Amino acid sequence: MCCEQLKLLRPAHTRTLLPICHGKLQGLIQSGEKRLCIRPVLQKHIDHLKELTVDLPSGVPHLLLTHTLPVRTRLKQPKSQFRLRRTPLGSEVTHLELAVVVGPDVYDVHRQDTERYILTNLNIASELLRDVTLGANIRVHLVRMVILTEPKISENITSSLKSVCEWGQRVNPDADTDPIHADLLLYITRFDLVLPNGNKLVRGVTQLGGVCSTQWNCVITEDTGFDLGITMAHEIGHSFGINHDGIDNTCSSSGFMMASDGGYNSVDLTWSQCSRAQLHNFFSAGKAECVKDVPVLGGSVQDWRPGLFYGVDDQCRIAFGSSATACSFTNGDMATCRVLSCHINPRDRSSCTRLLVPLLDGTECGPSQWCLKGRCVSPSTLGSSMMVHGSWSSWSEFSPCSRTCGGGITYRRRQCNNPRPAFGGTVCKGQDTEAELCNRQSCESTQLEFMSQQCSATDQQPLSVSPDSSSVYTWIPAVGYSSGDAQCKLMCRSREQDFMVSRGSQFIDGTRCEAAHTAPRGSISACLGGKCQLFGCDGVIHSGKVEDVCGVCGGNGSTCQFISNTYSGGEAGEYVTFLSLPLNASQVHVINTKPVFTHLGEYSYIQQNTVVSPVKRTKYCFKHRLVFRKYGQEYGDLTTPNISYQYYSSEAVSAERAAKGRWSTVISACSVTCGTGNTKISQHCVDVLTLERLEDELCSSSPQAPDQLQPCFQTDCPPSWEVGEFGPCSAPCGVGEQGRSVTCVQKQVTVKVELPDSDCALDSKPQTTETCNPQICPARWQVSEPGKCSAVCGPGEAQRTVSCVRSHHGSDSEVDQNLYGCILVSLTHKVYIWSVLKCCLNIQQIRTDSRVMPRSRMVPVYVWSPVIGQCSKTCGNGSQQVWFSCVDHQSRLEVPEFLCDRSSKPEMYTQPCSPSKCPAMWRYIQGPCSVSCGGGVAKRVLYCSQRVEGADGNRDLVVGESACQSVARPSEVVECNTEACPAR
Numbered sequence: 001m002c003c004e005q006l007k008l009l010r011p012a013h014t015r016t017l018l019p020i021c022h023g024k025l026q027g028l029i030q031s032g033e034k035r036l037c038i039r040p041v042l043q044k045h046i047d048h049l050k051e052l053t054v055d056l057p058s059g060v061p062h063l064l065l066t067h068t069l070p071v072r073t074r075l076k077q078p079k080s081q082f083r084l085r086r087t088p089l090g091s092e093v094t095h096l097e098l099a100v101v102v103g104p105d106v107y108d109v110h111r112q113d114t115e116r117y118i119l120t121n122l123n124i125a126s127e128l129l130r131d132v133t134l135g136a137n138i139r140v141h142l143v144r145m146v147i148l149t150e151p152k153i154s155e156n157i158t159s160s161l162k163s164v165c166e167w168g169q170r171v172n173p174d175a176d177t178d179p180i181h182a183d184l185l186l187y188i189t190r191f192d193l194v195l196p197n198g199n200k201l202v203r204g205v206t207q208l209g210g211v212c213s214t215q216w217n218c219v220i221t222e223d224t225g226f227d228l229g230i231t232m233a234h235e236i237g238h239s240f241g242i243n244h245d246g247i248d249n250t251c252s253s254s255g256f257m258m259a260s261d262g263g264y265n266s267v268d269l270t271w272s273q274c275s276r277a278q279l280h281n282f283f284s285a286g287k288a289e290c291v292k293d294v295p296v297l298g299g300s301v302q303d304w305r306p307g308l309f310y311g312v313d314d315q316c317r318i319a320f321g322s323s324a325t326a327c328s329f330t331n332g333d334m335a336t337c338r339v340l341s342c343h344i345n346p347r348d349r350s351s352c353t354r355l356l357v358p359l360l361d362g363t364e365c366g367p368s369q370w371c372l373k374g375r376c377v378s379p380s381t382l383g384s385s386m387m388v389h390g391s392w393s394s395w396s397e398f399s400p401c402s403r404t405c406g407g408g409i410t411y412r413r414r415q416c417n418n419p420r421p422a423f424g425g426t427v428c429k430g431q432d433t434e435a436e437l438c439n440r441q442s443c444e445s446t447q448l449e450f451m452s453q454q455c456s457a458t459d460q461q462p463l464s465v466s467p468d469s470s471s472v473y474t475w476i477p478a479v480g481y482s483s484g485d486a487q488c489k490l491m492c493r494s495r496e497q498d499f500m501v502s503r504g505s506q507f508i509d510g511t512r513c514e515a516a517h518t519a520p521r522g523s524i525s526a527c528l529g530g531k532c533q534l535f536g537c538d539g540v541i542h543s544g545k546v547e548d549v550c551g552v553c554g555g556n557g558s559t560c561q562f563i564s565n566t567y568s569g570g571e572a573g574e575y576v577t578f579l580s581l582p583l584n585a586s587q588v589h590v591i592n593t594k595p596v597f598t599h600l601g602e603y604s605y606i607q608q609n610t611v612v613s614p615v616k617r618t619k620y621c622f623k624h625r626l627v628f629r630k631y632g633q634e635y636g637d638l639t640t641p642n643i644s645y646q647y648y649s650s651e652a653v654s655a656e657r658a659a660k661g662r663w664s665t666v667i668s669a670c671s672v673t674c675g676t677g678n679t680k681i682s683q684h685c686v687d688v689l690t691l692e693r694l695e696d697e698l699c700s701s702s703p704q705a706p707d708q709l710q711p712c713f714q715t716d717c718p719p720s721w722e723v724g725e726f727g728p729c730s731a732p733c734g735v736g737e738q739g740r741s742v743t744c745v746q747k748q749v750t751v752k753v754e755l756p757d758s759d760c761a762l763d764s765k766p767q768t769t770e771t772c773n774p775q776i777c778p779a780r781w782q783v784s785e786p787g788k789c790s791a792v793c794g795p796g797e798a799q800r801t802v803s804c805v806r807s808h809h810g811s812d813s814e815v816d817q818n819l820y821g822c823i824l825v826s827l828t829h830k831v832y833i834w835s836v837l838k839c840c841l842n843i844q845q846i847r848t849d850s851r852v853m854p855r856s857r858m859v860p861v862y863v864w865s866p867v868i869g870q871c872s873k874t875c876g877n878g879s880q881q882v883w884f885s886c887v888d889h890q891s892r893l894e895v896p897e898f899l900c901d902r903s904s905k906p907e908m909y910t911q912p913c914s915p916s917k918c919p920a921m922w923r924y925i926q927g928p929c930s931v932s933c934g935g936g937v938a939k940r941v942l943y944c945s946q947r948v949e950g951a952d953g954n955r956d957l958v959v960g961e962s963a964c965q966s967v968a969r970p971s972e973v974v975e976c977n978t979e980a981c982p983a984r
Contacts, residue, residue, distance in 0.1 A: 025062060038062055093137045094291045096129075096211075096236070098122075099172065099182035100145045101164075103189040106223050107147050109774050115145065117318075118188065120306040124229025124360075128257065129236065133270040136279055141295045143182050161205055165218040176293055183290045184211050184239055185218040186232065190774070192808055193222050200813050203231045209241035209282065212290035225318050226306065226360055230269065234258065241282035242275045249274040305362025307371060308388055308419030312363055316342035319355055321733065321775040327352035337363070337371035351882075351909050362388070362422055370422045379424035390421030390428040401438040402509035406450060407539075409509040409528055411435035435528055437510070437539035447512040451477040454511065455492035458503040475503055484516030488527035506530035522547030549648045551586040560586070564646035572632035579645055583700060588647040597630050597639040650697070661685045661698035663705070674717035675747040681708040717747045719759045723766050733777035734807040739769045777807040779815055781892050802892050861889040862899040864906060875918035876947055883908040918947040920963035922970050923956065929976035938976040942969065 029036040041061045100122065102114060110117045119142075126140040168185035175181060193202045203222045210216035219235045221228060237258055244260035246253030251274035253260045258275050282288055310318070312326035320342050327341035328349055340355040358374045359365070365376040372382075379387070393415045402408035412435075416428035443450070455475040462470035475492040478500045482491045488511070490504035506527065507513075513532040515525040522537035523546060536545030537553035547553055550560035567578040581588060592598060631639040663683040671677035685699035686692060696704065724741035731737075744760035745752045757765070782805045786798035805812040864884040872878040886900035887893060897905075923945050930936035944964035945956040 036064060038064055093139055094288070095139050095141055095293065095295050096291050097141050097143050097181060097183045097295050099143055099168070099180075099185050101185060101187045102145065102147045103187065103191070104147065105190040105774075106188050108771075109190065109223075114147070116309060118145065120309055120360075121226065121229035121232060123306055124226070125232035125236065128230065128233035128269065131257075131270060133276070134257075134279065135271075135276040136283070138291070143180050143295070161207070161216075161218065161220055164220055165216055168218050169214070176290060179295075183217065184236065186236075187218065187220045188223055188228070189220065190223045192813070193220065201815060203227075204235040206235045206238050208238050208243065209287060211236075211239040212288060225357075226310070226315060227357065229306075230257075237271075237275065237279075240279055241287065242278045245272050245274055249278075251275075305360075305370075305372075305388065305419070305422065307360035307362030307364070308422050309417060310360060310363075311417070311420070312340075312342075312359065315340055315360060315363070319357075319775075320344050320353065321773060335374065335376070336365045337376050338374045345911060348911050351911065362419070364420070364422070368424075382423050386423040387425045388419055388422045389425040390416040391418045392416060392428050392430070392432075393418040395434070403439055405439050405441050405443040406445075406447065407437045407440045407510055407512075407524070407526065409435050409526060410438045411509075411528065411541075431542065433528075433541070435533070435535075435541040437524065437526070437535055440539065448477065448479065451479070451507065451511055454490065454507055455503060458490075458492070461503070463501065473497070479514065483514040483532070485531045487513045488530050488532050520546040522551075522553060549587050550650065551584065551648075560648045560650045562646065563649055564644070567643040567645070568640045570629040570641060572629055574629075576629075578643065581647065582649050585647045585649050588645070590643065590645040592641050592643045594640065594642040598627050598641055660687055660689070661694045662688050663699050663702065664691065665705075670712035670714055672712075672714060674714045677712050677714065678709045679712045681710060719744050719746045719755050721745075721760055721764070721766055722752070726770065726772075729772035731773055731807075731810070733773050733775050734810070735771050736773050737769050738772045742766050742768050779804050779806045781805075782812065804892075862886050862895060863889050864900055864904065865892070866906075871913040873913075875916050877912060877914050879910045880913045881908060881910055920944050920946045920959055920967070922964050922967055924970060926974070931977055933977050933979055933981035935978045936976050937973050940970065940972050940974065942972060 025038050025040065029038070041063060100118060102118060106118075107114050122140065122142065128134075129136075129138045129140060164185065164187045168182075172185065173181045176183075192200060193205060194200050195202050203224060204220060206219040207213065207216035210218070217239070219232075219239060221231045221235055224231070234257060242258055243249070244253070245251040245256050245258045246260050251272040256272040256275065257269050258272065307315075316324040316326055319340060321344075323346050324342045324344055325346065327343055329352070330336060331341070331352075337359045340357055340359060341352045342355070343349060343351075344353045359371045361370075361372055363371040365371050369376050369378050371377075395414050396412045398410045398412045401410050411433055413433050415432065421427045445453070455477055458475055459472070462472050464470040474495040476495050478487065478491045478493040481493055481500055488507050489502045490507050491500055492503045493500050506529065509526075509528050511527045513525050513527050515532060515534060519525055519534060524535045524537075524539070525532055526535060527533070528541070533541055535541050536543035537547050538545040545554045548555035548557040549562075550557055552559055569578065570576045579590070629639075629641060633640075662685070664686040666682055666684050668680040668682075670679055683705050685694045685696045685704075687694055722743050722745045724743075726738045726740045729736040729738045742765060744755045744757050746755055746759075747753075782803045784801040784803075786800045789798045790796040803814050806815045863886075865887040866882050867885050869881040869883070871880045884906050885894050886897045888895055921944070922942055924940040924942045927939045927941070929938045943958055944961045945958050946963065948955060948957045
């Protein structure tokens with residue numbers, strides 16, 4: 001049980017930073033000029049006290065350290081010159097006005113999410129600068145954010161900083177009272193910063209104490225993920241005159257915000273006493289005057305929890321690339337919130353890669369639980385002030401229509417992540433999806449046939465009825481056997497054995513489904529994302545629009561009239577028409593309550609001229625058995641039918657108005673200005689005399705011809721560029737390159753003709769290549785070949801170099817192994833100490849020894865390190881095993897396994913690999929032999945093919961014969977059935 005913040009009731013006006021967790025206190029209490037530091041005694045010290053037979057009270061003993069801040073005064077100064085210096089620990093708020101400049105390389109990676117990403121990291125930095133351990137109440141205000149193409153960052157980091165500062169001087173207003181004046185300019189880049197001494201581990205650079213300088217008030221930070229916020233706070237600390245811990249001061253070089261070792265990825269970073277003292281001196285010396293003015297309100301960085309905007313999936317994508325997702329399982333050896341675990345390969349869900357950085361505060365870590373300072377907490381342990389209500393993101397663009405005819409679906413979505421609800425807050429209200437029907441013109445096939453096509457497409461996919469057997473069935477839609485969401489899960493029925501099973505994830509969006517409950521009149525039930533959704537008669541999801549009794553969508557029933565009557569006549573043995581329905585009649589009901597003496601006739605009535613329903617765009621053909629009256633009036637009312645009928649008819653249009661209208665054929669302009677297009681031929685209702693456009697109802701006396709499309713031919717189009725799809729990336733990480741074809745073509749009538757590039761506008765030619773996979777590659781161990789042996793015979797040593805390197809822009813650079821988790825790749829068991837020679841016996845022996853480098857005198861630490869084996873295939877998609885060997889943490893050399901903790905050894909697993917594409921090969925189909933015995937010939941049909949990997953497994957792709965030129969061509973005729981024929 002933990003409480004994040006305790007409040008001291010007495011004495012009043014006391015400031016605290018005092019969390020309690022598991023009965024242990026650790027933090028600060030400050031009252032006036034006195035400060036009290038509380039921390040628990042370590043367990044090893046408690047055990048030592050017990051050994052000294054010291055009687056300890058119950059509970060956990062704590063250490064109390066007191067400290068009094070120095071008070072500086074200046075006496076005997078004239079009143080006009082005396083100015084009271086405030087200390088950083090005062091209650092007065094200081095305001096840092098910040099201008100953020102985003103480099104184009106950062107925008108290329110984050111695109112539309114750039115602003116939210118930068119603001120999230122700026123929030124992390126702002127929270128660190130407000131931490132009570134810094135001793136200053138600094139508020140960060142963002143005055144503006146811009147994206148630039150310059151200044152250019154180069155290898156010379158000093159000139160780069162100068163370039164940024166000079167640009168800032170040109171665009172930053174001089175007057176501190178100007179609303180867009182900035183005290184500090186922050187430039188963010190993805191360029192790999194390098195110090196003049198060649199150190200590439202630097203993440204940011206600024207001038208020490210340059211915050212209020214007119215020439216050096218700028219900062220450069222490198223975008224390396226969500227630790228960018230920590231880098232921002234670290235570099236801003238330098239701008240306020242705070243040096244690294246351990247440099248010209250007595251503080252430890254690690255463990256605090258200004259650590260000189262750069263390893264600041266803890267969830268509970270604080271500022272050291274040295275940082276507080278340096279900041280106090282900086283303010284006291286009057287070097288921070290620019291942050292005393294109160295800026296225009298509204299630019300203050302909000303107190304966001306960044307995990308509410310970036311979930312685990314988002315954090316994985318930023319850390320490992322666009323295809324990475326959150327790990328689908330947990331490992332109990334480390335707290336969920338203290339490590340980022342991700343699936344790197346989307347096809348491999350059995351293994352996860354860890355990054356030893358904590359999840360962002362506000363990241364969901366369980367049902368109604370969120371990460372906070374590295375711990376997974378629930379609302380019951382927090383105050384109501386922590387509650388965050390969810391808010392919607394902006395809508396995405398509408399998707400392409402899912403069908404070309406028959407009524408597909410286009411949709412757009414939004415997410416409740418701006419921010420996500422957390423700490424007991426309410427979820428977003430409203431729908432997360434807007435969808436509507438599109439391309440509603442009728443297809444040549446029916447809706448049922450469209451479902452049948454999707455089911456029958458799985459006929460060749462065997463169904464595994466047991467682990468050892470599978471069968472092939474013919475699949476048809478399960479209409480009438482399933483309904484609702486279950487039907488949309490590509491539910492099909494076996495024609496042979498009449499059982500249902502889902503044959504895939506879902507039907508194509510727009511496939512019609514049967515609603516679980518009776519749908520309102522005129523509404524449409526269609527599949528969307530594997531669920532049966534209800535669309536109104538207007539084609540909009542959940543609109544609630546229905547047809548009225550007149551068949552009008554959203555109408556009020558005022559455009560038609562109700563007609564009802566009865567009929568009890570008829571002639572014995574004859575067919576008599578008693579009702580003729582008008583065009584577009586709706587809600588027709590005909591009932592005979594005395595059908596005993598009404599007999600079925602021998603003939604059927606077939607409507608020869610079928611019509612298209614204006615609502616459903618579906619053709620109906622009715623075939624009914626006719627009925628007749630068996631007896632006449634001789635038996636009185638006993639045999640008389642009692643028929644009642646009712647229907648709704650559109651309001652009668654006067655014959656005079658109807659006579660004025662006729663259908664007129666209208667031909668639209670060609671759909672294109674060059675090349676081949678279409679013209680639309682349709683009919684409009686026009687006035688007979690004036691040819692003015694009338695309502696279609698005024699021409700209802702005759703049917704309207706359906707719209708037609710006809711081709712139209714314009715002059716040839718001018719040559720233009722046609723681009724192909726981008727190919728695979730040349731590198732999985734560290735910035736690769738992918739190419740595509742760009743061809744100059746011209747549309748001539750119905751064909752495209754390829755032309756020389758000179759025929760197209762060269763200045764508008766699209767790029768044939770672009771960069772890809774810009775995410776930074778993980779570090780790996782690079783091992784050199786062994787050097788010269790130290791002995792000619794007998795045991796000797798041969799040294800090799802083991803370096804931790806990281807690839808970026810196609811080149812390897814050495815990095816600090818303590819900051820980057822290196823992995824072991826394809827290290828085979830080679831001989832490193834060799835030349836053990838028994839000269840007298842003339843026998844040469846080679847012995848394997850793992851002592852490549854002199855053993856460190858430090859206490860050795862042994863860990864399990866992954867070893868990636870060889871790919872199972874030399875081409876195409878194969879697999880490789882990953883196992884773990886015990887290595888020395890310092891030298892990264894393999895040692896015997898008993899030195900590592902066997903209980904923590906990870907299991908060996910297999911991952912996919914793809915060395916290269918398989919080469920094209922000659923293959924053939926051999927025909928029958930010319931004779932059954934005695935030696936004949938068989939002809940072969942040769943073709944060149946290449947083995948490729950597809951979703952359904954390996955398959956041969958037929959390619960041009962030129963691809964097989966380097967391979968020997970097999971003979972097209974071979975001998976066969978060479979055995980002798982039997983005697984006869």
